[in-house]
Amino acid sequence: MATAREPRPYLNPYLAGTLLGVVLFLSFFLTGGGLGASGALSHIQTGVERWFAPGHVDRVAYLAEMGGAARNPWASTGVYMLVGTLLGGLASGLVNRRARLETRKGPRISTRTRLLFAFGGGVIMAYGARMARGCTSGQALSGGAVLSVGSWMFMFAVFAGGYAVAWFARRLWI
């Protein structure tokens, strides 16, 4: 029984994928670069770190590249894209009545466990994303569409890593 408050169903995955593919193509066509999220996280982190330890940001080569000396880590195209991603997700969530304060988790774990693992998973995920020079969107999607050898290798590595631990982590999800 669908009431007015109930969330609308999700889009067919193939249709959603086509939509995502068109957005990805437009990104290449207009800017010459693909989509991404993890690079922006790095810029934001550098920006925050600069408030507390500007000297440190200047000294560490990896950080200085984004926000050393006169460079503004916030004024990055990736950060603009990240803000757009948040707004796009929010807009779609509102329209489809899916924007509500809640925690999504597997049936056998507590909310606290889920949140702990979400945080820890975020740490691992972002660390791996920086190591691989891109996340699922920046490497797998964008590099995959322009047929980069490394991106396709990366994609298989992500699935391999995931399936390798899935069985041990099954209590989290099923």
Place this chain on the structure above:
Amino acid sequence: MAPFDVSGLSTLGSALVFGGIGFGFGAALELAGFGDTRKLAAQFYLRELTVLKVMFTAIVVAAVLVAGAVSFGLLDMSRVWVNPTFVWSELAGGLVMGVGFVLGGFCPGTSLVAAATFKVDGMLFVLGGLVGVWLFGETVGAFEPFWLSGDLGRLTIQDWLGVSTGAVVLGVVALALLAFWGAEWLERRFGGGTAPAPAIGRGRRLRLTAAAALAVAGMVLAVRGEPTAEQRWAWAPHPVHQLLAGRGAFVSPAEVVALRKDTALSVQVLDLREEHAWNLFHVGGARRVDATALSESPELRSLLEAPASTITFLVDDGEARSTAAWRWLASRGAKNVYVVEGGITRWLDLYPAPACVAEKGAGEGAGWRFAYATGEALPSSWPELERSRSFRLPCATASLEDEGEHRWPEHPFTKKVKLQVRSVVKGGCG
């Protein structure tokens, strides 16, 4: 021709363009259901393969559109960012991410959408992500050689396999259709019918039509192939045509010599003549390149990716082969490439070889005839060096003031070389 040079945009313009693309990205992820961690994690328990379906569809659709736009001359692939391949760090990073994916239930992009729709787990994941990138920045110094290992640069599957782009796209389409068929089967087998029914586009006919459309597009690309040299030249922007017509790309040997003195620049001379002509005489430090090799992958790639301070000069006996090669390179988007005006003949007119070694042939436009092979042993090969004690000459000549020392007159020239900096395009994760 696209892509547009976004480096010239104002902050507001840049924010609008990239923010707009991000908006579409976020909306598409949310519509696919990627704000819900259970939908993502289900991929790893084969209950629901939405992740595979959405990602692979997106990749295939974008790959077909990108390759199509390139094939029809709408998009200049040399200016599109292709993620560089670093074999080991990408494999290791991918494995680590796979673990993080299963434990945390998101990837960075999807966690943003989850956080934006007020999912608390999504917000925690984003926070964890900020800590993760911080940790990486602090620790990468400890294993930097590993992080930089296996660097193959910009390497596409078609370059790697040596096949056409269309063939690879067709292969990717076939792989995707096979994966979709397999995913449907797995969902029926393991999903137990628990997957929520999507609202639109359920019809079997619609699916088959879409699959057929993709396959046809892949085949068209495979048959159509890459644009020919003539097509590329016709699509090249007006200023490039102007460089050829207005002879802006033809640089006097005297300017080449002046630039060779500039230690801030890396000047390379590519000699397109046959080997025997090369052996008789060539410009000092030049590299002999077969004209056909220039159109092939390693040479072309090294020219397209040359650092901004590199200037490349193409040289022939006259200008025929160098002009043809220039046209090809310019239409592929190579920057800072020029033709040596008048070729080796003009070079030797300005910096003549000793009369006992070579003499100019009779008649207009005739080349120089050498008595024996000199390679780059003559001072004429190195006019920028004022003192070259190591030259051992077979005969005393008037062009040498005294032993081991020579000076050429300062030949006047019109300055034509303008160093162009390629706009740097980087992916969102860069």
